[in-house]
Amino acid sequence: MQGSAAEQKDLPGWPPAVEARGQSRRLPDFLQSVNLKYVKLGYHYLITHLLTLLVIPVMVVILVEACRTDPNDLWQLWIHLQFNLVSILVCSAVLVFGTTVYVMTRPRTVYLVDYACYRPPDHLQVRYTQFMEHSRLCGNFNESALEFQRKILERSGLGEETYVPDAMHYLPPRPSMAAARDEAEQVMFGSLDKLFRNTGVKPKDVGILVVNCSLFNPTPSLSAMIVNRYKLRGNILSFNLGGMGCSAGVIAIDLARDLLQVHRNTYAVVVSTENITQNWYFGNRKSMLIPNCLFRVGGAAILLSNRSADRRRAKYRLIHVVRTHRGADDKAFRCVYQEQDDDGKVGVSLSKDLMAIAGGALKTNITTLGPLVLPISEQLLFFAALVAKKLFNSKVKPYIPDFKLAFEHFCIHAGGRAVIDELEKNLQLRPIHVEASRMTLHRFGNTSSSSIWYELAYIEAKGRMRRGNRVWQIAFGSGFKCNSAVWQALRNVKQSPGGPWEDCIDRYPVQIIDWIPASQH
Template sequence: MEPDDGRGGAVGVQIKQNRRLPDFLQSVNLKYVKLGYHYLISNLLALCIIPLIIVISIEVSQMNMDDLRQLWIHLQFNLVSIIICSAILVFGLTVYIMKSPRPVYLVDFSCYRGPDDLKAPSEKFMKHSQLTGDFDESSLEFQRKILERSGLGEETYVPEAMHNIPPKPTIGAARQEAEQVMYGALDNLFNNTHVNPKDIGILVVNCSLFNPTPSLSAMIVNKYRLRGNIKSFNLGGMGCSAGVIAVDFAKDLLQLNRNTYAVVVSTENITQNWYFGNKKSMLIPNCLFRVGGAAVLLSNKANDRKRAKYKLVHVVRTHKGADDKAFRCVYQEQDDQGKIGVSLSKELMAIAGGALKTNITTLGPLVLPISEQLLFFSTLLIKKFFKADVKPYIPDFKLAFDHFCIHAGGRAVIDELEKNMQLLPVHVEASRMTLHRFGNTSSSSIWYELAYIEAKGRMRKGNRVWQIAFGSGFKCNSAVWQAMRNVKPSRNGPWEDCIHMYPVKLIS
């Protein structure tokens, strides 16, 4: 029993609190020691240069007129050397400026939001799956369990062809889905930016599973009557990380073409890629993938700096396709009955973790403060040379980024990254809510997440955003953006009618 002082056992409570107090103070002290170390190392160069500048200033201020006259005479006798050095310096600076990459600005972006009649709540999804007659009882129960654990809400969209009984996955219906998504996003983008489509010099479209002839990019050229000399590209079969690949490709093209716009369209097509068989590993995409797409306007024009939302800082791409297991972990194939679908391997999470590790090893030195880099490499050296049993130091990416857009591929993907990278719930909120509201929209999911952060009013000038995407092949790609201003959501954004309801509490 706790000792009683006549006030209901308050002494016992106080003793317990005091016992916990040293641990609490120790954690607080360690927190501030690490924070102080971070600021010290990050500003080490400035701390060294400032005293040097002060010393030089004092020395110059103490020089008398005779000293200054002697210095001027010395410079006159070495006039030729000074001119040559100045010429070399000017030439070097000119070459550096000419060769340095042109900044790439994200003027604006738009995400497609489907009409209400395309929504597919779980009860309707299961009823339609049963009425098609293609799935046995075991497959129906498997899909029900996947839906319950998926993190998807009741307002995600499936294409019109899947609302029919029986479904009508024709090429005409697939084209209709592609047109609705791409044109819906592009119309809104052009309306918000007031850019004339004929001013677009570069067009990059990515869609993995639907590649008709003429191509999706040609459909856009035809719809908006884009100019004849446009550089148009169509990327297929590159998975959910293709959105970052498309941005990287557009960035490289903007280095070669002056004063122009580039449009990136990222989408996926479900109509002809629904699986109507009973192989469990191929049923998962039916439960996770939903209709969605995004259009992004990039520019290398100097006068777009003022109105741009973001500046592209880094793109890092990792490809694990040389490994057979990684290559086949997301694989389109036929089952025993000849029905086509995309199979997901049980080793997918482990392979994704390995790809992420490689990617952040490359990205880390580019974005992490020097304090985190020193801690990371010191633990590696101790482990290698002293054979000490030291856990690898996990860099604190929260010191490098203000916001995280993790591909909403599934609940397990988000959970693993939150745990392994020691992120806070707020850092993965955009990913979880995007998965809940729109489902896995493949390569466009990272843009729905960025739109969520904007809609919440969290994007401030100078903030850095890390977009992380995973895809078949197997690939892990990262894009880093920096906000040019306090960013407000664009008109007709995907969250405009529902942001007040988010975040929602998810069932564990």
């Protein structure tokens, strides 16, 4: 039963009668109804599979023509080949020689067999109230410095379960060389014990050892401490990287990769950590107080291999490492700088220009990385936008490549909440892409160069890592440096036994808010 136009106008869900008559025969407004991201995905699919779409028709034509070929023509071709046996042998020899040279000189695949992150004991956890009360009672900070630390903690994104070294739990604190060695041993040996236990690899089988720790470099070195503890073989290639900041973990991976290209059938162990005990700042310069609020105890041990037999059990293979160093610029060089304050107290000063410098380093890094990982569709769009900007209008906004088309997972160094926020915004990432970074910062704080491994462990613990997935690890460090490592999963990866998220992953993700207990306000 149909009603009048006036009746239809009054019914819920019906358009006005005039609009119904005027627009009944019009097509929908596709600009409003079609989400442009799907158009972009279609374009990406077309360009990515363009070669396949062109080759298939050519193959079909070749097959059709082959079916139409006269059998006598095929017989004549066979006779022709018989009379040119020498040419065939020469071509075969060249082909075999070329194949042999390629196999012998091609880069060896580097596999990530497994890794282990250190989980400190619960008695080293520090809550907001405990941190602030301890800072007040130690007597080194004035009221302005205490208030500044409170504000930093409030906006830091750290939770109530991060860890500080044992020496910092005393009143007064007891930073000493012995305490710093104890911290280093607990972190390094704790992660290595777990790594060797999970992989079944004997320490004697390790041929390469790379250790990175920026601020604690005793004699004998940290790498020598590991050699002594595990009785590694006498001809081991050991390296100790110091003073290279939070991006040194990727540098250590790159060094191990280069060594694995030279030495066949070898295991390489990389240990990434930082030491807080002797590097806690007890002064009142605000730019040097920030590390106290953000840096926490942590470390990771990574087992790499170039043995083809390890492919079956390996978690990932290393695809690319891209390193960017801005040390030639004075501002970049000094933006993270260890120095003494006016009272002679040593600490690490963070410049106000840090975020801008990090952004410039990231831009340079992704400009190099982009052509290696982005699909051709994104590269064409970027090039077209660049040409348009140069030729037609300098005000045209530069096209930001969609790195979500190149990577399924992102491990952004958990250097602080602002770092994660800026990368999420500038790379146009979704909240799930930065979830691992935010939750690592909340649960473990800034563990320096090892933070990207806690983030990877988070993704695995959530069951999100699938075979073929690509992971982008991004790290920033003093100097100033921005380094990237790209991995590809070789299987559906699950978290290893004793992982850092093993007993708490079900509580995450949590909502991050600016908060500190009311008793501290």
